[in-house]
Amino acid sequence: MATGEDGLLISNKMWKMWFPIIVNAVMSTCAYFVTIRIIPKLKDMFIKANLFGIDMSKTTSDKVPEALGVVSGCTFLVTMFLFIPIPFGTSLFNGDFPHDEFVELIAALLSICCMLLLGFADDVLDLRWRHKLLLPTVASLPLLMVYYVNINSTTILVPKPLRDLLGLSINLGFLYYVYMGMLAVFCTNAINILAGVNGLEVGQSIVIAVSIVIFNLIELSRDLWKHQFSLYFMLPYIATSLALLKYNWYPSKVFVGDTFCYLSGMTFAVVGILGHFSKTTLLFFIPQIFNFLYSIPQLFHFVPCPRHRLPKFNSKTDKLEISTTKFRYNDLSALGRLVISVFRLFRLIQWQTKEDHVITNNLTLINLVLKLTGPLHEAKLTTILIGIQICCTAVAFTIRYPLAHYFYD
Amino acid sequence: MATGEDGLLISNKMWKMWFPIIVNAVMSTCAYFVTIRIIPKLKDMFIKANLFGIDMSKTTSDKVPEALGVVSGCTFLVTMFLFIPIPFGTSLFNGDFPHDEFVELIAALLSICCMLLLGFADDVLDLRWRHKLLLPTVASLPLLMVYYVNINSTTILVPKPLRDLLGLSINLGFLYYVYMGMLAVFCTNAINILAGVNGLEVGQSIVIAVSIVIFNLIELSRDLWKHQFSLYFMLPYIATSLALLKYNWYPSKVFVGDTFCYLSGMTFAVVGILGHFSKTTLLFFIPQIFNFLYSIPQLFHFVPCPRHRLPKFNSKTDKLEISTTKFRYNDLSALGRLVISVFRLFRLIQWQTKEDHVITNNLTLINLVLKLTGPLHEAKLTTILIGIQICCTAVAFTIRYPLAHYFYD
Numbered sequence: 066m067a068t069g070e071d072g073l074l075i076s077n078k079m080w081k082m083w084f085p086i087i088v089n090a091v092m093s094t095c096a097y098f099v100t101i102r103i104i105p106k107l108k109d110m111f112i113k114a115n116l117f118g119i120d121m122s123k124t125t126s127d128k129v130p131e132a133l134g135v136v137s138g139c140t141f142l143v144t145m146f147l148f149i150p151i152p153f154g155t156s157l158f159n160g161d162f163p164h165d166e167f168v169e170l171i172a173a174l175l176s177i178c179c180m181l182l183l184g185f186a187d188d189v190l191d192l193r194w195r196h197k198l199l200l201p202t203v204a205s206l207p208l209l210m211v212y213y214v215n216i217n218s219t220t221i222l223v224p225k226p227l228r229d230l231l232g233l234s235i236n237l238g239f240l241y242y243v244y245m246g247m248l249a250v251f252c253t254n255a256i257n258i259l260a261g262v263n264g265l266e267v268g269q270s271i272v273i274a275v276s277i278v279i280f281n282l283i284e285l286s287r288d289l290w291k292h293q294f295s296l297y298f299m300l301p302y303i304a305t306s307l308a309l310l311k312y313n314w315y316p317s318k319v320f321v322g323d324t325f326c327y328l329s330g331m332t333f334a335v336v337g338i339l340g341h342f343s344k345t346t347l348l349f350f351i352p353q354i355f356n357f358l359y360s361i362p363q364l365f366h367f368v369p370c371p372r373h374r375l376p377k378f379n380s381k382t383d384k385l386e387i388s389t390t391k392f393r394y395n396d397l398s399a400l401g402r403l404v405i406s407v408f409r410l411f412r413l414i415q416w417q418t419k420e421d422h423v424i425t426n427n428l429t430l431i432n433l434v435l436k437l438t439g440p441l442h443e444a445k446l447t448t449i450l451i452g453i454q455i456c457c458t459a460v461a462f463t464i465r466y467p468l469a470h471y472f473y474d
Numbered sequence: 475m476a477t478g479e480d481g482l483l484i485s486n487k488m489w490k491m492w493f494p495i496i497v498n499a500v501m502s503t504c505a506y507f508v509t510i511r512i513i514p515k516l517k518d519m520f521i522k523a524n525l526f527g528i529d530m531s532k533t534t535s536d537k538v539p540e541a542l543g544v545v546s547g548c549t550f551l552v553t554m555f556l557f558i559p560i561p562f563g564t565s566l567f568n569g570d571f572p573h574d575e576f577v578e579l580i581a582a583l584l585s586i587c588c589m590l591l592l593g594f595a596d597d598v599l600d601l602r603w604r605h606k607l608l609l610p611t612v613a614s615l616p617l618l619m620v621y622y623v624n625i626n627s628t629t630i631l632v633p634k635p636l637r638d639l640l641g642l643s644i645n646l647g648f649l650y651y652v653y654m655g656m657l658a659v660f661c662t663n664a665i666n667i668l669a670g671v672n673g674l675e676v677g678q679s680i681v682i683a684v685s686i687v688i689f690n691l692i693e694l695s696r697d698l699w700k701h702q703f704s705l706y707f708m709l710p711y712i713a714t715s716l717a718l719l720k721y722n723w724y725p726s727k728v729f730v731g732d733t734f735c736y737l738s739g740m741t742f743a744v745v746g747i748l749g750h751f752s753k754t755t756l757l758f759f760i761p762q763i764f765n766f767l768y769s770i771p772q773l774f775h776f777v778p779c780p781r782h783r784l785p786k787f788n789s790k791t792d793k794l795e796i797s798t799t800k801f802r803y804n805d806l807s808a809l810g811r812l813v814i815s816v817f818r819l820f821r822l823i824q825w826q827t828k829e830d831h832v833i834t835n836n837l838t839l840i841n842l843v844l845k846l847t848g849p850l851h852e853a854k855l856t857t858i859l860i861g862i863q864i865c866c867t868a869v870a871f872t873i874r875y876p877l878a879h880y881f882y883d
Contacts, residue, residue, distance in 0.1 A: 110599045115524040135595065142588070146615040153623075162623050164573030168580055171616055175584040179551070182591040186544065189598050190519045206555040207580055214562075214571050 082289060085152040089297050093304035096144040100137050100308035107136055108319060116188065118320055122262065122378040122385060122443055129317055132188035134325025137305040138181040141328075144301040145174055152297065165215045166290060172211040173298065173335040177328065179204035180253065184327030198250055204331065205249035205338075209242055212338060224472035245338050248347070252337075253330030255353035257323055258360060259430060261375040262385070262443055263315040267306050268451040269352070270329040274303045276349040276458040277336065280465070284342075295336040302332050315444035348461035352454050356430040359413070363428045367401035368392065374427035376435055376446070384440040387415060387426040394423050491698060494561040498706050502713035505553040509546050509717035516545055517728060525597065527729050531671065531787040531794060531852055538726055541597035543734025546714040547590040550737070553710040554583055561706065574624050575699055581620040582707065582744040586737065588613035589662065593736030607659055613740065614658035617747055618651055625750060633881035654747050657756070661746075662739030664762035666732055667769060668839060668859075670784040671794070671852055672724040676715050677860040678761070679738040683712045685758040685867040686745060689874070693751075704745040711741050724853035757870035761863050765839040768822070772837045776810035777801065783836035785844055785855070793849040796824060796835040803832050 111117060111130035118131045149170060156162050183200045186192065192200075219241035223231045237244070260266045278299045281292040306329070312319045337346030347354070363370035369392045376385040394402065405425070408414045415436045417424040426432040434449060435441060441449070520526060520539035527540045558579060565571050592609045595601065601609075628650035632640045646653070669675045687708050690701040715738070721728045746755030756763070772779035778801045785794040803811065814834070817823045824845045826833040835841040843858060844850060850858070 107599075110601075114598050114600070116598070139591075139595075143612050146612055149616060149619050164577055164623075167623065168573055168577040171577060171580045171584055171620075174616070175580055175587060178584060178587045178591060182548075182587060182594065185591065185594065185598075186548075189523050189525070189594075190516075191523070192519075203552050203555055207558060207583070210558055211580075214573075214576065 082285065082293070085154075086293065086296055086300075088151050089148055089300050092144050092148055093301040096140050096301050097304040097308050100140045100305045101311060103140070104133060104136055104308065104312050104319060108133075111319075116322075120263075120317060121373075121375060123316065124380050124383075129320055131320045132185060132322030132324045133309065133312070133319040134321040134323075134328055135181065135185045135188075137309040137321075138184075138324060138328045140308075141301050141305040142174065142178060142181070144305070145298070148297065148301070152293065166294070169211055169215060169294065169339050170297070172207045173294075173339055176204050176208045176249075176335055177331050180327045180331035181324065184322065184324035187327070188322040188324050197254065201250045201253045201327070201331065202246050205246055205334065208249070208335060208338060209245055212245065213242070216339075216341060218341065222473055226472070245334075245343065248338065248343055249331060249334040251330075251357075252334040252346075252350070253327045255350060255357055256330050257326035258364075259353050259356045260326065261373075261429075261431060262447050262450070263317040264310060264313050264444075264447045265431075265450055266321050266326055266329075267310040267313050268447060269454045270325075271303055271306050271310065272451060272454040272458060273329075273333060273349045274299050274306070276461065277333065277346065278303070279462075280342070280345060281340075291340040291342075295340045295342075298332055298336050302329075315447060345461075345465055348464055349458055351457040351461060352430060352450075359430060359433065360428050362401060362404045362408075363390070367398060367404055368425075368428070371427065374429050374432070376431055378443075379440065382440060384442050385435060385446055386440045387432045387435045389415075389417075389424045390427050391419075391422050391424045393421055491694065491702070494563070495702065495705055495709075497560050498557055498709050501553050501557055502710040505549050505710050506713040506717050509549045509714045510720060512549070513542060513545055513717065513721050513728060517542075520728075525731075529672075529726060530782075530784060532725065533789050533792075538729050540729040541594060541731030541733045542718065542721070542728040543730040543732075543737055544590065544594045544597075546718040546730075547586075547593075547733060547737045549717075550710050550714040551583065551587060551590070553714070554707070557706065557710070561702070575703075578620055578624060578703065578748050579706070581616045582703075582748055585613050585617045585658075585744055586740050589736045589740035590733065593731065593733035596736070597731040597733050606663065610659045610662045610736070610740065611655050614655055614743065614747075617658070617744060618654055621654065621747060622651070625748075627750065631882055635881070654743075654752065657747065657752055658740060658743040660739075660766075661743040661755075661759070662736045664759060664766055665739050666735035667773075668762050668765045669735065670782075670838075670840060671856050671859070672726040673719060673722050673853075673856045674840075674859055675730050675735055675738075676719040676722050677856060678863050679734075680712055680715050680719065681860060681863040681867060682738075682742060682758045683708050683715070685870065686742065686755065687712070688871075689751070689754060690749075700749040700751075704749045704751075707741055707745050711738075724856060754870075754874055757874055758867055760866035760870060761839060761859075768839060768842065769837050771810060771813045771817075772799070776807060776813055777834075777837070780836065783838050783841070785840055787852075788849065791849060793851050794844065794855055795849045796841045796844045798824075798826075798833050799836050800828075800831050800833045802830060 108130045111132065112128050116131045117128040119126050120129050153162065153167060180201060183204065187197065219238050220234045220236045221241075222234050256266060256270060259269060277295060281295045281299070285292045309319075309321060309325065313321055333346055334343075337343035362368040363374070369390050371388075371390055373388075375388060377388045379386050394405070397405065405414070409416050413433065414425045414428070426436055431446070431450065434446065434453070438449070517539045520541065521537050525540045526537040528535050529538050562571065562576060589610060592613065596606065628647050629643045629645045630650075631643050665675060665679060668678060686704060690704045690708070694701045718728075718730060718734065722730055742755055743752075746752035771777040772783070778799050780797075780799055783797060786797045788795055803814075806814065814823070818825050822842065823834045823837070835845055840855070840859065843855065843862070847858070
């Protein structure tokens, strides 16, 4: 049994661990209600500013305001700004202020704010692809700088089977920074390309965020600051995104825009990098990684890529069907032919021929699901896709915990 | 005569003082050329996004792209991001990294980035007045937090004549933070309301920035970090703004938007607050302060305020004339009548009566200048207003240096 003094120490430690998280949760709840309230009020402002889209999977052609992610992003940022003093509570008044932790928080917010600006600029101005790759890299610079100054651990453990070959660990050095910079670019764009049905962008992002929260809670006692840090960001992020989902779920009253995808990707990258669990973060991106790999032939134009790859809406059945791309097999490059043949072999694509043309589905996870299930109602499709995301989180935890023991001590 | 070792110490100190500033100046020069190059390329993107205005003081009605301040703002931010590692050069590699200075830089960038986002959102969405007051306050929170942690000097020296009454100094405590928060709100909006003729927003901002640079150079040896810090921001700010001015000068090929005014105001507030020379910064705002005070009767609706208070363009003479507001004297509140009578007494307004109405000029510095000079060509008007700004800088330095000695030791 603990003596009185031990008990005091434990409760002091518990207090230090949980107090800021509880305050953060309360503030996040408020942020949820604020966001719920202001989105409908601001909707018309967006339409008036020409920021709207027509939902291509509906029979009506109402104007749906676009880029509302900037609203949830702003309430998220404001919540974080107001929260900043809390975790530093007592150390504000005595001399030993933890500048290193403080600067991590501020730099993370800078990167997120930067991405929010870029995302909004993209929605308004329709930026080119090279900007979309360049700017997240630039936005992650302050983050990498802080990582360099505070952590600068660029060593990765080698899995057991490879240790005879490579040794216990490898120091990746500069390459690790390249990897982290690319992580930010990947996270922001990966969510952006798994999109196109009502509620999917926000839904998948919330699943990823909740997965990170579970991981943080499991690891909290092992490395307090890193996982507290992540929770500080994740809770208000989830709250404001849930509020957005309420309006973005089928039938969407608002669209979230690239703004939201960029904001989300950067937020995940930030907590992964500064929490030093970027590989675990990537594990929660299994559907996005699959979707990206599956999309590569079209993204890099080995196979023709139409402007939109959304599933096709059938107004008679009120269901979504796969959308297709059409090409001459012999017009493809050797690489294109190879990829398409492999996909066909593994039944990963629908394959039809019409005269001398081949018709396949567009290479997105959404179309692949539709190929397997047949036409689906939009809300059901989103639900299935989010279900897949949740299953992949279960897989990720299996890899992270039971399986990892085979590869690491 | 200095011995060899002293000489080495001095040159070491000079190196530490000037090296980062020189690198910053070189990077700023690059930023200038980059901004010059990209503005024309992005112009059409803005027009396509419905971000344009018609210049009301021209005979043509071409679409002029609006909110281009976001471009110069982004190149400014990117330059700063790339510059961050430089001032910390050697301390990156040995253990004594100055986290407190680093966090100042990052927090300052966060506040500026936040204002850039808000400004752009304002240009796109046409935010309401209460947002314009609320959001700069929120954006300055990280800044105030850093001030609290790093500096927390809330004591002001009392001028000599009042010392018998108040003592040598007063500790304003919390009020000092309110003052700093209001400074950010004031700076951002003060520039925004002294606007409306081609090149004025950018021109006045550059004069203020150059004034701050001169002040920093004078004080550099007294408090190295604070004034270096300010120069790091001012040089790329001036460079990118000069590039913007090239296109915004009469006849404007682009408009800068609220984006630019907010960005500028926040940048000045940031260096003033963290450099602990906010009162001196305010001294460089004499024309803006005058314009604000002079505008108060209209801003607070003691006197009717039309939607636009720009001077009126006379297409026959190609000159700008004062714009006017019309009201019944007896309809004004007591306060309104008092203010108008005082202004009339000091000949600060043009006063005309027509039947039972009074016609006066709109209460802006621009109209006041036109009242004194008569109708002017737009470019000449801007030049005169910028001339006034420069004269006021001279006045500010007179107050700051020779005069201050009478009031402070």
